[in-house]
Each structure stands twice: as C-alpha cells, then as structure tokens.
Amino acid sequence: MHLVAVGGSDAGISAALRARELDPSSDVTVVVADAFPNYSICGIPYYVSGEVTDWRNLAHRTLDDLQNTGMAVRLNSLATKIDVSGRTLHVVDGNGTEGMVKYDQLIVGTGAVSARPPIDGLVGEDALGPPDGVHLLHSMGDTFELMHTLDSLQPSSAVIVGAGYIGLEMAEGLSARGLSVTQLEQLPEVLPTVDPSLGALVHAELVGHGITVKTETSVKRISRAPSGASGRFQVNALEANGNAVEYFADMVLVVVGVRPNTELAASAGAELGVSSAISVDRQMRTNLDHVFAAGDCVVTQHRLMGVTYLPLGTTAHKQGRVAGENALGGDRDFAGSLGTQVVKIFDVAASRTGLRDHEALAAGFHPLTVEFVADDHKAYYPGSHRITMRYTGDRGSGRLLGVQLFGHRHAEIAKRIDIAATAIFNEMSVDAISDLDLSYTPPLGSPWDAVQMGAQAWVRSQRSEL
DSSP, rough: OOEEEESSSSHHHHHHHHHHHHHHHHHEEOSSSSTTTTTOOGHHHHHHSSSSSOOOGGSSSSSSHHHHTOOOOETEEEEEEEETTTTEEEOOOSSOEEEEESEEEEEEEEEEEEEOOBBBBBBSTTTTTTTTEEOOOOOOSHHHHHHHHHHOOSSSEEEEEOOOOHHHHHHHHHHTTTTEEEEEESSSSSSSSHHHHHHHHHHHHHHHTOOEOOOOOEEEEEOOOTTTTTTEHHHHHHHHSSSSEEESSSSEEOOOOEEOOOOHOOOOOOOOOGGOBBBOOTTBSSSSSTTESSSSSSSSEEETTTTEEOOHHHHHHHHHHHHHHTTTTOOOOOOBBBBOOEEEEEEEEEEEOOHHHHHHHHTOOOOOEEEEEEESOOOTTTOOOOOEEEEEETTTTTTEEEEEEEETSSOOOOHHHHHHHHHHHTTTTTTTGSSOOOOOTTTTSSSSSSHHHHHHHHHHHHHHTT
C-alpha cells in the first residue's frame, strides 16, 4: 500500500509518521513544495529576534530524521493536480519537470497561506513586495526574504499591520533588533482573540516596551515615501473617527491572518465548507474516494461550537495523526479542538481556551463571564505575580465553557490554561474545578490554585443571581 501525503508541515508529516509507526512496512511518500520539511513556522519570530540563532534549529526533525523513519521525502515538488479516478498525483519538481506519483491513499495537508488584505500598494500589478521591503510572513521562504531586508537595508523602523499572535511576536522580535515599531490594528484592541479588558493589558505591555500601538486604525494604502520623509514607506490609514493618518517606516510587515490553501483539493472536486476550507468528517475523510485532508486547509470540529475554521499547529498535528492512522484502515476520530492558545509578549503571557461570552451565546449557551485576579503563588514568598482571569460558564448548568488568562511570563500561564482546557474537554462544571487535586508549595502555588480561586469567584457570581 502506497500512502502519499502532500505538505511538509505539521499535518502531512504527522500523518506520515503515524503511518510508519503503525505499519513499518507501509510505503509512505511526503511531497513537499519547498526544501523545508517539518519546520516550525511558530518559531519564526524568535529567529528574527535572534533568540534562535540558526534557522536550521527551527526544524522539528531534520530531513535525515524523517528519512530514517522509512518515509520518502520529495523536496521542491509542487503538487498540481489530483487524478481521483486514476489515484495519481501530478507534481512539478524544482527544475520544472512534470511527473506523476501513484497512490493508494492520499492525504492533503496543504496548510494555509497569508491573507492579503485589499490594501492599495499591496495588491495589483504594481504591488510592493519583499524586494522593496514590504512583507507577508508565513513560510520559511517569507522568513528568508524578511531577513534579507533586515540585513541588506538595515531598517531603523517598521510598521506592522495586524496585532494578532504573529503580529505581537514580531513586534517584540523587531524591537529586540533595535527597530522602532509601530503596530496598527483595525479592531478596538490588540490580540482580539481575548476579551478587550485583557487585550488592553497586552496593549499596555507593548507601549511599556516602546511599541507605538494604534487600534481602530484601518490601513488603506502602502506606498514609497516622498523624498525627505522619515522612512522608505508611507502607510496611509483611517481611524475609526474618520481621521486620515499617515505613518512612515523603513519596512512594512502585514500579518492579518491566514486563509486555507485548498486549490489542489478543490480543483479535484473536494467539497469546501466554513471559510472555504476543505470539508472533512471526524476521520479526516473528504468526499473524494481515497483522499483524506488535515491541518490548516480543512474545517475544524470544535467541541463546543461544532464545525468551524480554526487553524492551529496543535490541531494540525492531531488531525494529521488521525488521517495517517485511518488511511491505513484505522477507525480513529479527531476528538475536536477548543482553540487553546497562548502567546508571550515581552514579559507577559496571554492565553485562552474554549468560548468567550459572545461565542458561547452564539453556540446556544446562556453564558456568564466573571473576571477575577489572584496571585500565582503565595504572596509572602518573593516574586509573586498577579494573574487576571476571565471565566465563562453556562448560567443554568454551571458547565465551564471558556477561560482567559493574563499574567507574567513566569506565572505558568500556559500550564494553567491547560488545566482549564482539560476541564472543558471533559465537560466539567466550573464548581468542579475546586475539586481538582492540584499541587502546592508556597514558591509555586497556593492551597487553592489561582485557577481554582477564579472558578470560585464565578460560582459566587452565579449564585448571587439566583
């Protein structure tokens, strides 16, 4: 049996590894469009900042590591067509030579590509791009182009369009390189995946580290700056109050999210769903015979919302593993996502899992959201930090629906959100969080952990409404 996976990132590689793990005799080929299989896209900001000193260190596994598992890896091979009836994948190699790969089972893991907003100067025949110093950022190729700008042009300032996860991480990374950074976000607050009250805390952290942050500011045009300006580019934007503003910088980075890369599958007849991502069932099957799909190119089964589009590396790994197992004849379901995320911004971290209030309402719940602040460990032991929490639960059933956390980077924000994610995954009530047997020692926690104190605050608020 010949299993072919298209895509050398999280989903494709996870599928191939799972297949080889379950059946070492299986014939597995991974078709990779570039020369960088199994590289951590999430690690790019830390290579830009210099914290990761060599781009090769971003590889989860080296090419030798992958090949030593017994899989074949075809680099610089762009998949151009799926012949479903003939079970054949058409590819073009780096030399432009066309070829075909026969398969018994195919897994499409083509991922996502950077969203390109309709900004004048970013789209069109005369659009500015990496050779000029205007960048998108989602791949290793994008990374090398960005580093070339940083090394060859030696910019002293940058405008970042977008204040989501990558935008925030890049603000820190470019600042670490000594650039003056201006961050523009069209929504009311930065990090819009959390509630504005927590986004405001992230905002303050950025400003405290010298980042100029402008929210409710929509970029309309990017152009070359006139002679004598304080930067190589002029960025024209419109504020929510209607005021036209302009910013100048030596480079521009546009990071406003991604869209699913579905052209290969769609052209073969694959059905598309939410956000035009590939429709798959819980076993990662498409509507095409012998064709599975996984990762950032497919819809995601959310445990509380149902089918949505939620591109995350952790989800892609899990979906790929399920696809690889089922392509060999297995019967495994993707258990679903909760959208658990965490990001570090300078000296703080913010995280979320499950649903926010408005999302819970849209999903049919009757939500109550309560904010609470607690110490990460006993305050009498030096070095304690405050954690701001927002708990969302269902008013009637008391079921835990979502948690958001903000605090110092050393306050174990990531691991505490994992407690909440585990509780939501197992459909626990908010009140039951207090029953969890969590560890305690004064330098690291409290007899009631911070996440339990937040849960207790929610329960008190719920009961006060009765």
